[in-house]
Amino acid sequence: MMNFLTYLINGISLGSIYAIIALGYTMVYGIAKMLNFAHGDVIMIGGYLIYIFASSLGLNPVLSIVIAMAGCTCLGIVTEKIAYKPLRNATSNLAVLITAIGVSYFLQNFALLVFGANPKAFTSVVSWEGISLAGDELKIQGVTIVTIVVSLIILLVLQLFINKTRSGQAMLAVSEDKGAATLMGIDVNKTISLTFAIGSGLAAIAGALLCSAYPTITPYTGAMPGIKAFVAAVLGGIGSIPGAMIGGLLLGVVEILSKRYISTQLADAIVFGILIIILLVKPTGLLGKNIQEKV
């Protein structure tokens, strides 16, 4: 029973990381209507930045995370400007998808060139040991608790930002109807840049938490969590922020539990299987809006 609780909490923790990444995916999708395949690699870049500042230079972990967030935010804005913005009105949606894949290749190979293919040992940004409950039978690691708390804070702040501030309202408007938003005097370019900035900043936090929980980093660290988070975003209904959170948590819990109780190799297959089942029952995800096609 205690084992099960430990796995469950670990699952929620991993799910929280997926949720933070998925928030970035879902926001960008909601506003720019593009699948940003490079998002996972921004996490990896964030992880490496923290590795440089915290693990190598011995800087304060919180300060390194702030620097990494700034770095990833810039990276997000610059890639949007150079690679995605020129293709915003392209005749096919596939164009920007392929460009995002190109950016993903670029970031991976750039990291490969700078840091090499060997995994680097990552010093956890959380030095707290964690707590023991029920007479040492239930141990919860510090990273696990911090991850869950951080993701809850991010969700709350993001909800407040979107619903209460003018920029947040502008984001909602752009995601609803770009043309109408422009007519209302909203600067669409600026809003999209802001979305990429927030998504990439969140990716840096996700990178810090991911590499602290699984303390190595390679140029391909971000790829699979990126895809899983994408799955989480779709599962929850892409474009919906609470959906991304629910999707992420569900995915994390299912992954950890199936790894422990069914099979390590089949865990990914089970995660993807759940996505398929949910989409077949609810084709737009758990909290997705069902849009009727008009003729």
Next chain:
Amino acid sequence: MLKKLSKTSRRDYITYGIVIAFYLIVQLFKVTGLLSSHMEGLLVPLTYYSLAAVSLNLTVGILGELSLGHAGFMCIGAFSASLFSVYTKGLLPGGLRFFIALLIGTILAAIFGFLIGIPVLRLKGDYLAIVTLAFGEIIKNILAAVYFGYDEAGLHISFKSFQLQGEGKMLINGAMGIQGTPTDSNFTIAVILLLLALVIIQHLIGSRDGRAIMSIRDNRIAAESVGINITKYKMLAFTISAAIAGSAGVLFSHNTSTLTATSTYFGYNVSIMILVYVVLGGIGNIRGSIIATTILYALPELLRGLNTYRMLIYSIVLIAIMLFNWAPKAIEWRKKNLSSIKGRFAK
């Protein structure tokens, strides 16, 4: 002679011509010894990736649905055909064995394409894309985890490693995959298969069925309202596409003796790589897929001299080509400048 033909069949014959010409040039290089053994080793992979790209173009370009799980169908074709070839090694002569293996791989991939198509094609756009990706990953994961063998007690299949009793053989050994597939495929067979796939796909596109499929792509509701059976034609295109991808997988598995279901060969990144070939070659342009695959597959190999920088350059070239090809501003610029060049020639 070409002028007598209709525009579409002329286009088809030019495509066949390009493939045959490429084949003959390669043979010429081979005879004269200009082809390095490294380049020769690339020929079969080049052809099966072309085959995969052509088949994906049927789904993405002609049917208009984004599939990110094409490597999964290759995986099914590869494993089923390899299983047959390993099992019948020594029982059947090489040519016949490969022919039957090819049939098995293609048909099994088609069956899976049909079964997966039933739920998947109900979805739309990006949801469809992610579910195909999910199916591809599931296929890869299951084939990487399964143990399959036979002994005196009969056939055994399990997700856990087991011991065989008495005479027997392990066919699929979990993550170790299938060992000892006879290397039956070669460049000539691969090119014949590619030509066959081209005949099938180009014939389909030019036929009544092909026009129905394209009408679904262009406007689903309009197609439905003139009485086109949407589900039937979607399934048709998707199944054929899966079958051809399966045959590409058969070529893959009979090119080397070891077959493992790892992400390097059958992961979603392979599906994405093939999608890159399709989009750069031109969505819906079959000939373009082959040319783009040839150039893009050879490019990182030709840049091998630059060693560590080659993939970085590849990614930059990819982004630059996409921007040049698709950005509305770049298209405008090209139109303006190209028309002025044409104008100069006219004078």
